[in-house]
Amino acid sequence: MEALQFNISVPRYVAGKVLGAVYEPLYWSGLSCLHYGQVDEPALPGPDWVKITTRYGGICGTDWGWIHLHSSTYLTTFGSKQFILGHENLGTIAEVGPQVSDWSVGDRVIADLLLPCSPRGFAEACPACRRGDYNLCERFAEGALAPGSVLGSCADTGGSWGPVYVAHHSQLVRVPESVTDEDAILVDALGSALHSVLRDFPEDDQTVLVAGAGTIGLCVVASLRALDSRARILALAKYPFQAEVARHLGADEVLVPDGNRTHYRRLMELTGGKLYQPILGKPALVGGADIVYECVGSSGSIDVIVVHPPSAPR
Secondary structure, three states: OEEEEEEOOHHHHHHHHHHOOOOHHHHHOOOOOEEEEEOOOOOOOOOOEEEEEEEEEOOOHHHHHHHOOOOOHHHHHHOOOEEEOOOOEEEEEEEEOOOOOOOOOOOEEEEOOEOOOOOOOOOOOOHHHHHOOHHHOOOOOOOOOOOOOEOOOOOOOOOOOOOEEEEEHHHEEEOOOOOOHHHHOOHHHHHHHHHHHHHOOOOOOOEEEEEOOOHHHHHHHHHHHHOOOOOEEEEEOOOHHHHHHHHHHOOOEEEOOOOOOHHHHHHHHHHOOEEEOOOOOOOEEEEEEEEEEEOOOOHHHHHHHOOOOEEEEO
């Protein structure tokens, strides 16, 4: 089968880091770590696994980081040297292992991306998995599977950037008929947003700032309003079309930062904070929003929101 494979080798990595910095298309030219071509179809790792035909494969910021070689090489400790990308997934079961009783060929499913103790064949879970903190599993590089913390980083599972991938029965989530493919593929992003909102749900009289209006930032706005939050929502968007969607989903005010840094003063006006200008660097906002949901994950985005106590970044 043909798929997008990530191949971590020193020559490819060096070529990407050196030449990709001056010529971005090199990252997907085949000379760097991303390669498109023929790969073996993954086999069922065990009798309690299923094979899934891809319907949709999402493009996560993590994938973008891998392709541009921004991700820390530390992560290679918990990933295979060669793997098919794609952990945001939606597919149809094409084959069922002999010990799988709750699923059938043709079922439309999403596979939880994590590959903790259970898929790795451990009868006794590690302390993190026993707590339900599967993302903190201590065995991502051990057990019956090749190293890989998630689907789309493990050589044995494949990923949704290929036509077929495999999943352990414990990973499967059934997609209701009422949910479209286009909505279902957003479950990963929505889950990330909803988790943060549920952990730090604002009071109705508070002001929240959503920094970033990409998919996750927009899902934060949508989650707040879907859960009937009456808090005032301010959002920072990079592009006008993002600002339009953020307003549609319920943001009260949307700011688009520009080179003139006018968003700092506007934030000050909207939150009642105080703006201070250091001798060098960007302004500092004292006061500001009650809760900040940072939805970009870069040093630049944290710099833009200029969080200062008593704001609480999340």
